Amino acid sequence: MATITRKSVNVVIVGGGWAGSIMAKELTEAGQHVVMLERGAERSTAVDGAYPTSLDELEGNFRFKIFQKLQKTTVTIRNNITQTALPYRQLAAFLPGEGVGGAGLHWSGVHLRIAPDDLAMRSTVIAKYGKSFIPDGMNLQDYGVTYAELEPFFDKAEKVFGTSGEAYTVNGKIVGKGNAFAPDRSDDFPLPPLKDVTGAHLFRKAAEAVGYHPYSIPAANASRQYTNTYGAQMGPCNFCGYCSGYACYMYSKASPNVNILPALRNNPLFEIRPNATVLHVNLDSTKSRATGVTYLDDKGDKIIQPAELVILAAFQFNNVHLMLVSGIGSPYDPVANTGVVGRNFVYQNISTTTAWMDPSVYTNQFIGTGGGGVAFDDFNSENFDHGPLGFIGGSPVWVNQAGVKAIAAAKAGGPPGTPRWGSAWKSEMIDTYTHAVRMDAHGSNMAYRDVFLDLDPTWKDAFGRPLLRMTFDWKENDIRMNRYVVGKIEAVTKAMGARRTHLGMKEFGQPFDTRFYQTTHLGGGAVMGDDPKSSALNRYLQCWDVSNVFVIGSNAFPQGTGYNPTGMVAALAYWSAHHIRMTYLKNPGPLVPV
Amino acid sequence: MPSSPLPRRLLLQTLAGATALTTCTYIARRSQAAPPEIRYEPAFFTQEEWRFLHAACDRLIPQDVYGPSAIELGVPEFIDRQMETPYAYGALWYMQGPHITGPANLGYQLIYTPRDIYRYGISGACDLCRQMHNTEFADLDPATRDSFLRELESGEHQFGDLPASTFFGHLLGNTQEGAFSDPIHGGNKGLGGWAMTGFPGARADFMDWVDQYGKQYPLGSVSISGETI
Ligand SMILES: Cc1cc2nc3c(=O)[nH]c(=O)nc-3n(C[C@H](O)[C@H](O)[C@H](O)COP(=O)(O)OP(=O)(O)OC[C@H]3O[C@@H](n4cnc5c(N)ncnc54)[C@H](O)[C@@H]3O)c2cc1C
Ligand code: SF4
Numbered sequence: 160m161a162t163i164t165r166k167s168v169n170v171v172i173v174g175g176g177w178a179g180s181i182m183a184k185e186l187t188e189a190g191q192h193v194v195m196l197e198r199g200a201e202r203s204t205a206v207d208g209a210y211p212t213s214l215d216e217l218e219g220n221f222r223f224k225i226f227q228k229l230q231k232t233t234v235t236i237r238n239n240i241t242q243t244a245l246p247y248r249q250l251a252a253f254l255p256g257e258g259v260g261g262a263g264l265h266w267s268g269v270h271l272r273i274a275p276d277d278l279a280m281r282s283t284v285i286a287k288y289g290k291s292f293i294p295d296g297m298n299l300q301d302y303g304v305t306y307a308e309l310e311p312f313f314d315k316a317e318k319v320f321g322t323s324g325e326a327y328t329v330n331g332k333i334v335g336k337g338n339a340f341a342p343d344r345s346d347d348f349p350l351p352p353l354k355d356v357t358g359a360h361l362f363r364k365a366a367e368a369v370g371y372h373p374y375s376i377p378a379a380n381a382s383r384q385y386t387n388t389y390g391a392q393m394g395p396c397n398f399c400g401y402c403s404g405y406a407c408y409m410y411s412k413a414s415p416n417v418n419i420l421p422a423l424r425n426n427p428l429f430e431i432r433p434n435a436t437v438l439h440v441n442l443d444s445t446k447s448r449a450t451g452v453t454y455l456d457d458k459g460d461k462i463i464q465p466a467e468l469v470i471l472a473a474f475q476f477n478n479v480h481l482m483l484v485s486g487i488g489s490p491y492d493p494v495a496n497t498g499v500v501g502r503n504f505v506y507q508n509i510s511t512t513t514a515w516m517d518p519s520v521y522t523n524q525f526i527g528t529g530g531g532g533v534a535f536d537d538f539n540s541e542n543f544d545h546g547p548l549g550f551i552g553g554s555p556v557w558v559n560q561a562g563v564k565a566i567a568a569a570k571a572g573g574p575p576g577t578p579r580w581g582s583a584w585k586s587e588m589i590d591t592y593t594h595a596v597r598m599d600a601h602g603s604n605m606a607y608r609d610v611f612l613d614l615d616p617t618w619k620d621a622f623g624r625p626l627l628r629m630t631f632d633w634k635e636n637d638i639r640m641n642r643y644v645v646g647k648i649e650a651v652t653k654a655m656g657a658r659r660t661h662l663g664m665k666e667f668g669q670p671f672d673t674r675f676y677q678t679t680h681l682g683g684g685a686v687m688g689d690d691p692k693s694s695a696l697n698r699y700l701q702c703w704d705v706s707n708v709f710v711i712g713s714n715a716f717p718q719g720t721g722y723n724p725t726g727m728v729a730a731l732a733y734w735s736a737h738h739i740r741m742t743y744l745k746n747p748g749p750l751v752p753v
Numbered sequence: 754m755p756s757s758p759l760p761r762r763l764l765l766q767t768l769a770g771a772t773a774l775t776t777c778t779y780i781a782r783r784s785q786a787a788p789p790e791i792r793y794e795p796a797f798f799t800q801e802e803w804r805f806l807h808a809a810c811d812r813l814i815p816q817d818v819y820g821p822s823a824i825e826l827g828v829p830e831f832i833d834r835q836m837e838t839p840y841a842y843g844a845l846w847y848m849q850g851p852h853i854t855g856p857a858n859l860g861y862q863l864i865y866t867p868r869d870i871y872r873y874g875i876s877g878a879c880d881l882c883r884q885m886h887n888t889e890f891a892d893l894d895p896a897t898r899d900s901f902l903r904e905l906e907s908g909e910h911q912f913g914d915l916p917a918s919t920f921f922g923h924l925l926g927n928t929q930e931g932a933f934s935d936p937i938h939g940g941n942k943g944l945g946g947w948a949m950t951g952f953p954g955a956r957a958d959f960m961d962w963v964d965q966y967g968k969q970y971p972l973g974s975v976s977i978s979g980e981t982i
Contacts, residue, residue: 211977214955217934222840229847236859245859248847354964361966399957408957520967525952526959565933565952570926579906580925581812581899585819585949592950618849672858 176261179472185736199258208406268530324377365654378530400562402529527562554602604719820949831931831940874920877912
């Protein structure tokens with residue numbers, strides 16, 4: 160095991176997912192010499208998405224073939240500050256990525272912009288309901304950036320991802336039957352919406368009949384052939400159903416591997432080094448300037464990579480972990496209520512409702528596409544009056560059928576309370592798989608003073624670093640929000656003509672359970688904002704304390720929104736890169752005075 | 754192999770009232786599709802464990818009007834073959850100590866890999882069965898085997914520090930994986946698990962069926978290696 164110092168480069172990027180790939184493309188365009196370090200292996204659709212061998216549900220979804228293996232590193236989790244956090248030893252609640260492309264190779268493709276009110280949640284709530292509406296202990300914050308500022312970057316990302324969707328308004332004019340609550344757009348989606356699967360079709364008709372405003376979920380799964388901004392080609396999605404957890408064999412689902420990296424690989428300014436695990440960012444003696452990073456390569460050598468600019472794009476909690484182990488910014492202390500790194504850790508508040516249709520209706524749940532489906536936003540964000548309800552936040556409700564395969568169907572079984580095995584299970588399971596429709600309330604999750612990230616005092620990763628510790632539980636505000644929105648689904652399943660409905664909702668007093676998949680939409684922990692006392696990053700995702708480190712990812716979200724994160728992550732990456740290109744590179748230093 | 758999936762369709766449509774008919778159609782399909790008998794020799798499980806595994810899997814997914822049993826689907830072979838994969842050695846899990854037990858919702862915390870879980874779990878279950886019933890599990894009648902399995906599933910029994918319910922959870926999970934995964938892994942023989950659920954396997958192209966609203970998908974299943982029904 161040698162220690163080797165490599166030649167200095169302009170930019171080192173930690174992580175080869177969407178965030179890292181967007182930054183690499185933008186900064187090489189600006190003439191910067193960029194090295195991307197990715198802890199996992201090289202990955203490509205041709206190999207990892209090969210037909211038909213990649214269509215293997217056991218390997219894909221149950222042996223986590225292209226997800227992170229937890230053997231070397233994980234996190235610890237507890238529900239509250241008085242508990243001992245225990246290691247997250249088996250993948251279940253969330254499924255982080257690893258390898259070139261990151262989770263972007265095996266995500267689903269729901270590609271949403273953000274609701275403008277969500278960007279200024281604190282200001283909006285105070286203006287509408289008064290300051291006393293915010294419960295004690297809730298750290299409600301604004302992002303410090305407006306929708307108008309981000310719009311060009313949402314547009315840019317959609318054209319790179321080849322997003323399929325239907326707009327509501329473009330430049331203030333109503334152009335289609337898109338989401339009536341969506342903010343205005345400067346241009347239409349690059350591709351028309353995907354077709355509805357049976358469940359989504361039934362849901363759309365029923366939601367309309369009830370008086371809600373259903374729309375096609377914008378999806379980074381191509382509805383037609385498409386050539387993106389960088390010359391990358393996508394084929395039309397055939398609803399293969401092997402979407403979430405798989406590299407799309409049809410080249411239809413956007414991924415860094417298909418949509419961005421091909422435009423970088425031959426660029427002499429760009430170098431990607433897989434199997435490179437960054438251990439920490441190196442700081443100079445003032446702790447206010449990064450000198451580069453130290454990583455381990457696959458031979459076990461320790462490599463020091465000097466760089467002028469360090470971009471952390473290692474995914475939400477890995478970014479926070481790297482900041483903490485490197486001593487970037489002040490760690491959050493929930494007791495003293497000081498520090499910012501680890502503050503405002505949030506998640507996605509999801510629950511699933513099932514409707515059983517008449518036995519003559521085949522819902523063909525194996526037909527599906529990761530990002531497609533039908534949603535309504537009537538109970539999302541500030542689209543409804545929270546005054547009499549007394550909670551903050553909301554949920555879109557949707558049928559988003561990514562393709563349910565046979566093992567998943569077997570494990571899901573029949574209605575709650577029915578046997579898990581034997582003949583009774585078989586009968587209920589087959590009925591459910593053949594005739595049911597599943598829909599989610601995919602809700603926001605607010606930030607709280609005692610929900611946070613820090614370093615674990617006991618467990619270490621294979622490299623000797625303390626594991627990151629998550630202190631997380633569902634809080635009353637969010638449970639009430641979930642129960643209210645799920646209550647609104649009942650009218651829809653009735654209108655669908657369901658013979659039976661199970662309304663899946665959060666229960667008071669039921670702790671966050673790490674054993675069941677929810678989503679991988681973790682957020683916060685190193686949030687953006689206008690005040691260094693409550694945010695680790697300024698509005699350009701630059702560290703307040705170390706101005707040549709930018710931290711790109713959902714770690715920047717001050718609270719969890721009802722939407723999936725990647726649309727916002729991509730827009731923030733392009734937004735940050737724009738300001739690095741326009742301002743920072745000409746005059747390196749803080750983009751916002753501290 | 755016959756390519757018409759019709760009997761299964763018929764079966765699903767007539768579940769409610771026509772038990773006799775569906776039984777007939779099911780048996781008809783099986784006899785046509787039944788693969789030749791090849792005896793599989795387990796590499797991981799001992800003969801005693803192998804007997805237990807058969808007797809348990811056979812009740813978790815029994816042969817009935819809905820379709821074949823876990824045994825007919827080759828689930829024990831699947832589980833035995835899985836025992837040689839990285840998963841069974843715990844290579845997918847974070848296994849570093851200390852190992853401290855905590856609330857169930859914080860997840861699995863034991864030192865045991867799946868191989869250990871089977872080894873200690875089966876031995877514990879066999880002992881428990883001898884205590885409770887004075888005989889081998891595999892020699893119990895089906896109804897008593899069911900009640901014993903329910904005892905493992907939700908009783909408070911411990912095999913040392915391995916809860917019986919943890920062992921049962923793995924056994925059930927792997928049994929379902931074996932019955933419904935691609936036959937390339939050794940289970941789902943004759944694609945019988947997929948036929949039962951109507952899952953088309955590796956077909957993975959539904960361009961023509963996505964908007965055929967509410968209609969049953971017309972084609973049978975296909976596996977990675979090209980086996981069809
Ligand atoms: C099954 C699944 C479905 C999803 N579906 C959707 C969806 O429909 N819509 C949506 O918006 N979002 C979805 N997501 C979330 C989405 O995948 C993420 O938001 C997105 O991929 C995050 O991109 P990223 O670049 O920030 O992180 P990642 O894609 O996680 O990339 C980070 C990379 O950094 C690497 N890395 C980490 N630590 C180090 C280190 N120390 N040294 C070197 N490299 C390191 C990792 O290996 C990884 O490759 C889904 C996620 C999953 C798992
Ligand atoms: S569903 Fe569509 S986008 Fe998803 S993997 Fe299949 S073909 Fe690709």
